[in-house]
Amino acid sequence: MVYELQIITAADKEAFVTDFSRKFSWLRQRGCSLSVRSCSLHGSDSVRFDILLQGKVCSPHFREEDYIYIFRYQLAEFLAEHIISDWEYHLAWKEINKSKRGILSNDRPVIMDKATKFLKHCHTSESLNLLMNYGRKNKISHRLFDYLFNHRLLVVEGFIRFCMPDFLTDIKFAVDLACEELRNEKEYNEFVKLLRYFVDTQPPMMLEVNIMTVEGNGFVLWDGNGIRIEEKQIKYYMEDIARGEISLDDVLVSILITVAPRRIILHNTDQQSDSDSVQMIKNVFDSRITVCGGCERCQGNQKIDYPNPTRKVLVHTHTYPHDKGF
Numbered sequence: 001m002v003y004e005l006q007i008i009t010a011a012d013k014e015a016f017v018t019d020f021s022r023k024f025s026w027l028r029q030r031g032c033s034l035s036v037r038s039c040s041l042h043g044s045d046s047v048r049f050d051i052l053l054q055g056k057v058c059s060p061h062f063r064e065e066d067y068i069y070i071f072r073y074q075l076a077e078f079l080a081e082h083i084i085s086d087w088e089y090h091l092a093w094k095e096i097n098k099s100k101r102g103i104l105s106n107d108r109p110v111i112m113d114k115a116t117k118f119l120k121h122c123h124t125s126e127s128l129n130l131l132m133n134y135g136r137k138n139k140i141s142h143r144l145f146d147y148l149f150n151h152r153l154l155v156v157e158g159f160i161r162f163c164m165p166d167f168l169t170d171i172k173f174a175v176d177l178a179c180e181e182l183r184n185e186k187e188y189n190e191f192v193k194l195l196r197y198f199v200d201t202q203p204p205m206m207l208e209v210n211i212m213t214v215e216g217n218g219f220v221l222w223d224g225n226g227i228r229i230e231e232k233q234i235k236y237y238m239e240d241i242a243r244g245e246i247s248l249d250d251v252l253v254s255i256l257i258t259v260a261p262r263r264i265i266l267h268n269t270d271q272q273s274d275s276d277s278v279q280m281i282k283n284v285f286d287s288r289i290t291v292c293g294g295c296e297r298c299q300g301n302q303k304i305d306y307p308n309p310t311r312k313v314l315v316h317t318h319t320y321p322h323d324k325g326f
Contacts (some may be wrong), residue, residue: 001032003053003071005148007079009156010045011086023078027071030062031055044155051075072148078157080141087160088119088171095175107182114178119170123217141165187243193283196256205259211252212267212297213278219252220267229255252277257284258280267292 009016020036026035032055039048053071057064092115096108103111143163147154160167208224221229256264264285266278282289292298 001053001055001057001067001069005051005152005154007049007051007154007156008041008046008088009049009082009154009197010090011047011082013040013047016047019047019082020051020078024074026070026074027053027055027067030067032067032071065091073145075321076141076144076148077137079144079154082138083140083156083160083167084137087156089116091118091160091168091171091174092116095172103179111175111178111182114181115171115174118174118177136170140167159243187293192280196286199257199260203261204262206261207263208263209256209259210265210267211256211281214268221252223257224263229259250277253280253284257282262288263290265290265292267295268298 001318017036017038020034024032024034032053035052037050041048041049053068055067057067089112093112096103096111096115144154144159147159147163206223209219209229210224212220214220223229264281266281266289
């Protein structure tokens, strides 16, 4: 039995041969030998690999065609792994350079990193990631198997371009998504800078504001004297909240920017430490933020149930040590 084929692909020769030699144990255990020779192509980053399968069929249960069939199937799986691990990066970088020429050179590695992460981690669930990646690999290996059934020469780049348009679409979508995320991050950072400048340049309306996040119900606000924040500042937003035009988190940030306190003490932040409002407050007020290490109020904080399920702004009326004067 002798079966030969050639594969032309952009790959590190030693790494490709090493990975290839680790596969196909089923065939080797049955007396088949596999050899691969590599040859760099002039004027190209591609390498030609000459693959040879040979051996004598001694099993009464398998024919020569069965061995070749199994080899094609395992080779298709090996090449699918090669395409996902090596060509995704290469094609994503090519897509960035081709269709995103207006991107600053410093941003391109960032977009590349984001795009490859999107491709490898499409979902927050690790098990779902494994399932999706298995599905992509399975789809590619089936198409490779069908191609290898009728051809002895495989040019990987041409195969991807003409036989896997959906694969290229996925890469383009990942690059577009990465560009959009980077643009949003820049806009967010500029917005934070503007808010920080506004807070730094206006006189504070009060020295200290205490914030306690309450899981499922909103937040509690009180000043350095333990007195509630003026209700009219909150009521100003109530109609917009009722219409769904503004969230309670946005109200919290707006109140703090308006008041511009010299110091903000965050209580019980472990409940909502990753919320957008808490992160925005930390970004805008920066050095003015102090995180409470666990006062009596943090330890005694209880979830409060309301007849109306709408999240409400709570106030505290207990005294709190404060600084005199601004």
